[in-house]
Amino acid sequence: MIQAKNITKAYDQVEVLKGIDISVKEGELISIVGSSGAGKTTLLQILGTLEHPDQGSYQVGEKFPFELSQKQLAQFRNESIGFVFQFHQLLPEFTAIENAILPALIRGDQKSVAEKRAKELFSFLNLRNRDDHKPSALSGGEQQRVAVARALMNSPKVILADEPSGNLDTKNSEELHQLFFSLRENFGQTFIIVTHNTQLADISDRKLEMADGRFI
Numbered sequence: 638m639i640q641a642k643n644i645t646k647a648y649d650q651v652e653v654l655k656g657i658d659i660s661v662k663e664g665e666l667i668s669i670v671g672s673s674g675a676g677k678t679t680l681l682q683i684l685g686t687l688e689h690p691d692q693g694s695y696q697v698g699e700k701f702p703f704e705l706s707q708k709q710l711a712q713f714r715n716e717s718i719g720f721v722f723q724f725h726q727l728l729p730e731f732t733a734i735e736n737a738i739l740p741a742l743i744r745g746d747q748k749s750v751a752e753k754r755a756k757e758l759f760s761f762l763n764l765r766n767r768d769d770h771k772p773s774a775l776s777g778g779e780q781q782r783v784a785v786a787r788a789l790m791n792s793p794k795v796i797l798a799d800e801p802s803g804n805l806d807t808k809n810s811e812e813l814h815q816l817f818f819s820l821r822e823n824f825g826q827t828f829i830i831v832t833h834n835t836q837l838a839d840i841s842d843r844k845l846e847m848a849d850g851r852f853i
């Protein structure tokens with residue numbers, strides 16, 4: 638599903654990624670761990686095509702994202718990759734449903750179609766009766782589940798998560814981790830999760846450790 642070879646990236650002449658190789662099979666759930674500053678977020682941003690590498694090749698399915706035009710790349714990202722961040726990054730003025738349907742509206746789906754899908758996802762994510770709540774009226778766990786619904790909206794093949802449970806208490810963290818596994822079970826998505834949570838890392842299919850811009 639994902640194949641990256643010899644990825645390098647420098648900021649201000651400081652090499653942050655020093656030749657990363659990673660391949661991930663469809664339906665795999667892998668964790669990336671490592672100390673602060675190791676380059677985990679930078680790698681995830683590149684895998685999510687939010688940043689360009691300085692060197693290296695990157696393939697997702699049949700596509701080579703960095704060979705696409707700007708417009709094609711935006712479309713690829715919108716349809717193929719779902720993002721979950723540490724801080725949910727929901728828009729405060731929008732309701733839960735309005736936040737969740739954004740990727741579908743950007744893709745050009747009709748609002749009624751997108752809302753139907755969001756409601757199905759909310760039901761799966763245990764977010765019933767939360768449609769019209771603004772983020773401030775949701776608990777931390779609920780906010781993060783709305784962010785997961787948004788990530789799943791366009792049924793992307795790949796979900797990239799950066800410290801998704803970093804802002805949650807133990808109970809909500811465990812629920813979110815279980816949710817990832819049940820999504821994988823039900824929808825077959827591929828997950829790459831940057832985490833400091835050792836429990837999640839230990840139950841992942843694979844745990845990859847980074848230090849100083851490399852896998853060790």
Ligand SMILES: Nc1ncnc2c1ncn2[C@@H]1O[C@H](COP(=O)(O)OP(=O)(O)OP(=O)(O)O)[C@@H](O)[C@H]1O
Binds near residue numbers: 653673675679
């Ligand atoms: N946009 C940027 N400009 C300059 N330096 C950056 C930029 N993004 C990241 N860096 C630097 O790259 C290095 C790796 O950062 P990165 O966020 O990838 O690490 P990390 O492993 O995710 O750390 P953490 O666990 O603390 O989030 C750090 O030294 C950071 O300061």
